[in-house]
Amino acid sequence: MTADALQKFKPYTRQTIRQAPQWERLTPEQQEAVQVISHVLPFRTNQYVLEQLIDWDKIPDDPIYRLVFPHRDMLPAHEYWQLRDLVLVKQDDAAAQQLVRQIRLRMNPHPAGQMTHNVPRVNDAPLRGLQHKYKETVLFFPSAGQTCHAYCTFCFRWPQFVGMDDMKFDARETTELVEYLKNHKDVTDVLITGGDPMIMNTRSMEEIIAPLLGPGLEHIQNIRVGTKSVAYWPQRFVGDRDADDLLRLFERVVASGKNMAIMGHYNHAVELRQEVAQQAVKRIVGTGATLRMQGPLIRHINEDPASWAELWRTGVRLGAIPYYMFVERDTGPREYFQLPLARAHEVFQQAYQMVSGLARTVRGPSMSAFPGKVVIDGVVQIGGEKVFALQFLQARNADWVRKPFYAKYDPTATWFDQLRPAFGRDKFFFEEGEPGAGHMPGAATVPVLPRRVIPLVA
Numbered sequence: 001m002t003a004d005a006l007q008k009f010k011p012y013t014r015q016t017i018r019q020a021p022q023w024e025r026l027t028p029e030q031q032e033a034v035q036v037i038s039h040v041l042p043f044r045t046n047q048y049v050l051e052q053l054i055d056w057d058k059i060p061d062d063p064i065y066r067l068v069f070p071h072r073d074m075l076p077a078h079e080y081w082q083l084r085d086l087v088l089v090k091q092d093d094a095a096a097q098q099l100v101r102q103i104r105l106r107m108n109p110h111p112a113g114q115m116t117h118n119v120p121r122v123n124d125a126p127l128r129g130l131q132h133k134y135k136e137t138v139l140f141f142p143s144a145g146q147t148c149h150a151y152c153t154f155c156f157r158w159p160q161f162v163g164m165d166d167m168k169f170d171a172r173e174t175t176e177l178v179e180y181l182k183n184h185k186d187v188t189d190v191l192i193t194g195g196d197p198m199i200m201n202t203r204s205m206e207e208i209i210a211p212l213l214g215p216g217l218e219h220i221q222n223i224r225v226g227t228k229s230v231a232y233w234p235q236r237f238v239g240d241r242d243a244d245d246l247l248r249l250f251e252r253v254v255a256s257g258k259n260m261a262i263m264g265h266y267n268h269a270v271e272l273r274q275e276v277a278q279q280a281v282k283r284i285v286g287t288g289a290t291l292r293m294q295g296p297l298i299r300h301i302n303e304d305p306a307s308w309a310e311l312w313r314t315g316v317r318l319g320a321i322p323y324y325m326f327v328e329r330d331t332g333p334r335e336y337f338q339l340p341l342a343r344a345h346e347v348f349q350q351a352y353q354m355v356s357g358l359a360r361t362v363r364g365p366s367m368s369a370f371p372g373k374v375v376i377d378g379v380v381q382i383g384g385e386k387v388f389a390l391q392f393l394q395a396r397n398a399d400w401v402r403k404p405f406y407a408k409y410d411p412t413a414t415w416f417d418q419l420r421p422a423f424g425r426d427k428f429f430f431e432e433g434e435p436g437a438g439h440m441p442g443a444a445t446v447p448v449l450p451r452r453v454i455p456l457v458a
Helices: 021-025 028-037 047-053 063-068 077-089 093-106 175-182 202-213 243-255 275-286 305-318 341-353
Strands: 011-013 044-046 130-134 137-140 189-192 222-227 259-265 290-297 321-327 363-368 372-382 385-395 405-408
Touching: 028 077, 044 047, 047 063, 077 093, 130 175, 137 175, 175 202, 189 202, 202 243, 243 259, 243 275, 275 290, 275 305, 290 305, 290 341, 305 321, 305 341, 321 341, 341 363, 341 372
Parallel strands: 137 189, 189 222, 222 259, 259 290, 290 321, 321 363
Antiparallel strands: 011 044, 130 137, 363 372, 372 385, 385 405
16 A cells, blocks of 8 residues: 555644744745635635645646635725735724625625525425435435535535534534435435535444435435545545445445445546545446546636546446546636636537547536526527527426537636527526426426626625
């Protein structure tokens, strides 16, 4: 077993990053940006990311450095200097906290109806730590999994990590999940997510998974776990103290007749170049579990189609399944990371052309928007009009799935709510009052919601 595989996990936060030897590689301006921006966005990394994934000779342009370390341009200039003054000059904690909360609320902390439309209710009470947007799949957020081995600066679940308890999903035990599933026989998939559930020890994971294998839940066919650990701490599956126990848990799920699916979040080819990361993939698929690769397309990080093609090819060689290329969501420092949808389609198409059919299981570029999961199939000319060809891969109303529709071509649009219907129509088909717009009670039409904007204090 390699030395990397036997590393002991050591995290670094805003309070401790100065202890990392790599801190001295940063300029004073870069160090300042970390100290200021990390009051708004969560910051956490670890020694594996620092030592193996970041090329310190290429900072600040190294993709993993930009993926993990906050940058001044992640905030508008006036917000940055106002916050810097409160944090570093005046050291006014109360005023800084007030400004930080207003900045966070401006950043659309829960996009796509997560708080308003995705939370299931029983006896008119919300079930804490559950989401149910699509009828086949329930999301479960265990409270012990609400952190990660390292945080991504683009993460759309950033409110989970910054103390916004009124906007946090976390469940302390599985009783309500099991009862909910027993009363919803159309659910086939449970996605355990976070944060990162793989931050938990195997015993805690087993306490969540074991009840899903019991009587009354035969309709649950797939148990999924969303995780970035395959990239940020692959030792979880190789050299951690209970790594072997974790793999035996996967084998138990497979032996029960259910599919154990690890939804691995990868953002760049470098994350799968390391020997320990490749060992992790082999060990996971060796249990009979599946590993699916997904991640968003992000400006400054992974705009190179060749990087995506390398990632998918390597994954296929190791036994993983390329699954999704997402469009960066409309939350957090989106202006820093977003790309025009037209460019996103170009990157996907070029990367897709570089791989064999075995890697063309990947779908994208896909937007997890309010009405559903929308994929850009292409840019085409129809009746003399240039349009985006779109369809739902998943939707609040199952009848919408795989139903083609079209939006006016807009070279500047970066998210679904900026698109307008093509061919002179006023609304997209799913906005026109069709009945049964979702599986949630009371759903009728599903609008494309504009982004919420909250003004800052003077």
